[in-house]
Amino acid sequence: MKKTAIILGATGLTGNILLHKLIADDRYDHIKLFSRSKIKGLPHKVSQFTGNLLKLDAFKVDFTGHEVYCCIGTTAKKTPDKNRYRQIDYGIPVTAAKLAKENNIPTFLVISAMGAHLKSLVFYNRTKGEMERDILQQNIPNTCILRPALIGGKRKERRLLEKMGLILFKVIQPLFIGNLKHYKIIDAEDIAQAMINLANTKNCKGIIIPSNDIKKIANI
Structure with missing residues (x-):
């Protein structure tokens, strides 16, 4: 049976890679994108639904399929207002999970972040932890949360400081052994492939996958 996949965040680095992987995947005959602007x-085989994702409930009728891939995320630099930041990084993924539950979509995969924790003193990490908790509370049969470390890949926008950080991290990668392996750069290509592999093996019964395991799953 051919499948329909939903992607949130297809204009971002990981989401865009995921989109093109699903386009080339014969198991999918329909891909639905929900975003602010068209690609x-x-x-x-791709249908695009554009509008305000902060009001994702408005898309309920069209939010149907077999799998949801949530790649939504912003940064403190792009969204310095904490209320707005929370609306994006918490509000959109949790609303998407609620719609998936209401529309009987059995598989939900979301990108979180390493360090996500409900009791973190860091606003970013605490927001991600709350997002994870409330998505898991929806009890969607196949739910998988990926917690990547620093994500590598070619971005469209210029991020000088981030680019410099990635270069530095790549130089010191050989030193990341033992517990430090969790902090290794993870390529967006591996994250996208891991999500697809998890969705098609149905091996995501409410599990949280740390960064160092994402590449292993991508290579299955």
């Missing part, structure tokens, strides 16, 4: 040049 040009996509094939007919």
